[in-house]
Amino acid sequence: MSSSTTKAAATLAAFAATFSPFISASGEGASVLSASESNPIKLGWMQGFPVPDDKLIMQPESDFFSFPKMRWTVCHIRELMPTKEVSRGIGAPVPMTYALDSAIDEVKFKPLGSEKTMSWKDSLSANYTDGMLILHKGKIVYETYSGCLNDMGKHAAMSMTKSLTGLLAEILVVEGKLDPNAKVETIVPELKGSAFASATVRQVMDMTTSLKYSENYADPNADIWVYSKAASPLPKAKDYDGPNGYFEYLQTVKKDSISHGEAFGYKTVNSDTLGWIISKVTGKDMATLLSERIWLKMGAEQDGYMTVDAKGVPFAGGGLSAGLRDLGRIGLLMLNGGEINGQQLFPKKVVTNIQAGGDKKAFEKAGYKTLEGGSYRSMWWVMHNDHGAFAARGVHGQTIYVDPTAEMVIIRFSSFPSASNSKIDPTSLPAYQAVASYLMKK
Amino acid sequence: MSSSTTKAAATLAAFAATFSPFISASGEGASVLSASESNPIKLGWMQGFPVPDDKLIMQPESDFFSFPKMRWTVCHIRELMPTKEVSRGIGAPVPMTYALDSAIDEVKFKPLGSEKTMSWKDSLSANYTDGMLILHKGKIVYETYSGCLNDMGKHAAMSMTKSLTGLLAEILVVEGKLDPNAKVETIVPELKGSAFASATVRQVMDMTTSLKYSENYADPNADIWVYSKAASPLPKAKDYDGPNGYFEYLQTVKKDSISHGEAFGYKTVNSDTLGWIISKVTGKDMATLLSERIWLKMGAEQDGYMTVDAKGVPFAGGGLSAGLRDLGRIGLLMLNGGEINGQQLFPKKVVTNIQAGGDKKAFEKAGYKTLEGGSYRSMWWVMHNDHGAFAARGVHGQTIYVDPTAEMVIIRFSSFPSASNSKIDPTSLPAYQAVASYLMKK
Structure with missing residues (x-):
């Protein structure tokens, strides 16, 4: 490990210990079922005609978002509540390019606070991963689906929605x-x-x-x-x-x-x-604006959608569901300063503004005691590590992790039993760093 | 007018007089607003941040499906209730080909029971048309959008859903x-x-x-x-x-x-x-099967979706929303015996079975007093006229009208104030016949 990677890992350790956005009660300690044991297909949720009563997932939210049912729900939000489309339009998608590297499965790292090494492959089930995409220099080097997700499916982005709201702002x-x-x-x-x-x-x-x-x-x-x-x-x-x-x-x-x-x-x-400010300024609701500024233009292969309140207002703080590769396209936009498929969708300054980070002093005061040097800018989490990494993050393990130094983007959809990312970071953040190091040495 | 066209018109007149599937109370005589006066964009439904109280369209159904609010709702079903996707997949759509003919606007016909002629163009607003697509010999010869619909939008298909359920069966x-x-x-x-x-x-x-x-x-x-x-x-x-x-x-x-x-x-x-029978036989819910057998394979440009009940069961009797051109693709499949884009999606016999019609005697007994010779087969309405026409129909004016003799398919989405098609047919069915005659003479 290089000294810069070591320093990054130390920063991450501090970061992870205190990084607990949007903790929800759902699933907290409710179960010890492993990822494999709680696989929603295997558990038979919503299967059969009719679905047996004990396999039904329905309103209210306290039921459908409880673990392990939640492992089905994260791919089926629209079947439980009204939603508004984030349209990709009607043209042909722009396919992503592949340079798959199965050796990534064997990349080793030490989970935060642990002395035992873990392989990348094992981290996927440790984190209840539903979808994992790694992009390096613009190409997909790793892609896998599990649980409720496949490559034609959509997954709840949870609070990563905030980062898209922040991006539009x-x-x-x-x-x-x-x-x-x-x-x-x-x-x-x-x-x-x-x-x-x-x-x-x-x-x-x-x-x-x-x-x-x-x-x-x-x-x-x-x-x-x-x-x-x-x-x-x-x-x-x-x-x-x-x-x-x-x-x-x-x-x-x-x-x-x-x-x-x-x-x-x-x-x-x-x-x-x-979201309200943006709608006042643009005259468009968040789902429409997200479509017009991003989804319609990035070569998306699926529509996204946003949950809405009873008056039809999209949930700017957490309502988005989308496909894994489409969030990969968002990650590429952030890595490449607003450019994708040879088109500049927004000025490069948008990304440099975000990546520069927010007020570290204000961030420190918020009580993240052991965090050294992190910040929050335009609803993106900025690591301030020596790779210049920044991320969108959502409860239960959702992330768009952008590492500009390694020219790497990682997208993860998951359904970890606990909402708290602080419990998922120990087997995630050092794993991302290890993959970044591996890719940089290739 | 040729004698065969005259005979067809006479059959249609009888047909229309008694053809009143799925009458709903909503909108019956509730308003005399014209199509232009009730244009949902102009009326300002669901516009503004916040939307003013008197412009809100919300649950319950008695509110959101009342006229004129209904003219907004037919394009926004998913924003009011849970839905299940009918996926088109993630590949490139197969674009339709165009041979637009603006002279169709001037085609004249006599509405049933009227002595005054009407132009095709005027029939569109008379019928509160939201989307109109005419295909001739596989090409789009006419296409227009109004009200809440545009070519990236989706519209409620209402009881046309039944015909797709019947098609799958x-x-x-x-x-x-x-x-x-x-x-x-x-x-x-x-x-x-x-x-x-x-x-x-x-x-x-x-x-x-x-x-x-x-x-x-x-x-x-x-x-x-x-x-x-x-x-x-x-x-x-x-x-x-x-x-x-x-x-x-x-x-x-x-x-x-x-x-x-x-x-x-x-x-x-x-x-x-x-729908239940089909799910038992195939092990798939209706939305999934409709995707796998039709939507994924016909070069669709948009996903469709279906409303679901509280247990997630798609509404096989009326829950579909879809894009206008995608229903055009369905129409082409029916016109061309299951073939589209050079691919045979299902055996030709499926269409000939439907087109042959159902039990006319049983149909007659149902009390459609003046109807001579119509029937219902596999949830399609069969005209038994000399053009061999058959149709999917839904309340408030939805139709897929297939005229094999004229090699013509007409798709109409609309939001006529009354649910009853018997009130819309007088300015529709003879118009379709007039356009068929026009196209056959070209």
Whole structure:
């Protein structure tokens, strides 16, 4: 291992220990079924005519997103709730090129906090991987599907959706259509009276807003539960008098005591607010804009889709489902400064802005105690390691991991029993570094 | 007009007068807004961030499927309820070829029961047309979009879904995988005790089952309302103790006093039962089978999708949404005996079986008083006119109209205020015949 790789690994160790975006209660310690034991095809979910009662996966969310059912659900979100298409258009897709290297399976790494080495291949089941794609110098060097996913299927991107929302915002900023220093209330007057009113667009993009808002799923009085009820696409109960939909909920979020801009706080409502800002500026909903700016132009082979609330507003904070190779195309766009298939979809500055990272001091203050030097920028996680890596991340192990130094992109879809990426990172982040090192030596 | 065309027109007049499949209460006389006045874009449905309350289209169905909101809804079904993809796969579509002829706009015809002529172009708005595609000798000669639809959009096919269910069944029959003479209970044992048990597969396919089942929407106690509740994908109320889903509902349908096979009765539950039969025989749900047998192989440019019940069962009687040109590909398959793009997707006998029609006597008995010689076969409407025309039809004006003599296929998506096709046929069926005559003379 080179000294730069060692340093990167040390940074990652610290990163992983404290990196716990969007922890959900679902699946926490609920099961010890392995990836193979919990394979949704093998467990027979939703099979048969009729499906036996004990094999049904249905509303409500507490059922369909519980482990191990969740291992089926992540590929079938649209069958459980309304969704809006992210259209690829009607032309021919641009096929990706292949240079498969099966030796990657044998690449060895040490999981964080462990002395025993693990092979890349074994990391896939350790992480309950549903789909894994590795791109090197623009070509697919590794691709595999498991669980509920195949190459014609789509998988929930979860909070990676945030990074696409952030990407669209950063594109608008670089194009001069969105002023990052503008106060949110000047763009979304409906948010006057909420915490967001006095924040700048940049503070929303980097999640340094000061919000009295708890995503502590263990607390039954946490704001996240009111938010979830508001966001549900199901018709509200007759006696329900709370907010209906993302936009109404966001207006109720109050400011915390500290100032905006001081501390990073990973809160999904920032992404929903950013989605609203983007829609106000462009006159398009998030699914339509994501189609027009990215999906229609990147040679995508599948449509994506986004979940919507009861009023049809796409979930900018986590609603996307897409195919594995199409997220690979997103990864290539990020690696190659907005270029794909010989076309520049957005200015290179968009990516350099993101890759430069956010306010490390604000990030540090947020309480990620052992993290040294990470940051969050335009809804991307920036490693600040010597490979210049940055990532989109979603609960249960979703990632787009971009390593510019190794010219490598890794896309993972997975359905890890725990929502917390901090539990998946030990067998993931060092594995990515090991593959990067392997590819750089080729 | 040739004598054969005159005779065809006379048959059509009788046909239209009594041809009222699947009448729904929605929109009946609810409005006199014209097509232009009720244009959903112009009315501003679901526009704005947030959408103003009086422009929202939401659950329940009584709201979203009321006229004029329905003119938006027919292109946005998936945004209101869960759906299952009918995948086109991930390859390149096979583009259709064009030989556009704008003179078709000026083709004149006499609406049934009227002495004044109308132009083809004027018939489009008279019928609240959202999409119109005319194919002649395999090429697109006419194509237009209006209302909520464009060439990248999808539109509800409504009861045309039945014809695709019937097509799949007929394919299985011709392939020897489904015995049309088998009693339904031998294939779906769960239906023992229901009316369907003692019917043959063919009787279900041709809707000559004897069912105590009313689709009279004007009667609040009609079976259709119990069916609708059972079929709804929304979670059931806590005190609901009725059937949940298509399969449970079908088990409750009782036999009427007459024998199976005696009379035609247009009842959607036959299509749902046929879907169940097909799934039992193939081990695939309807959306998956429709993809595997048709969508994946016909060079489709868009995925389709089907609505599902709360247990994920696709709605075989009416759940499909699809693109206009993709239904054009279905029309070509029917015109050309199962062949498209040089590939034979199913045996020619499938089409000749359908085109030969069903039991005219049984059809006559059903009470279509002035209809002379029409029939229903494998869930297609067979005209028995001298052009050998047959059609898929859905409420509010959906059609795939195949005229083998004129080598013409017409696909129409529309959102006519009334569900009843009998009100749309006067300005449609003679128009189709006039265009057929025009094309034959070219």
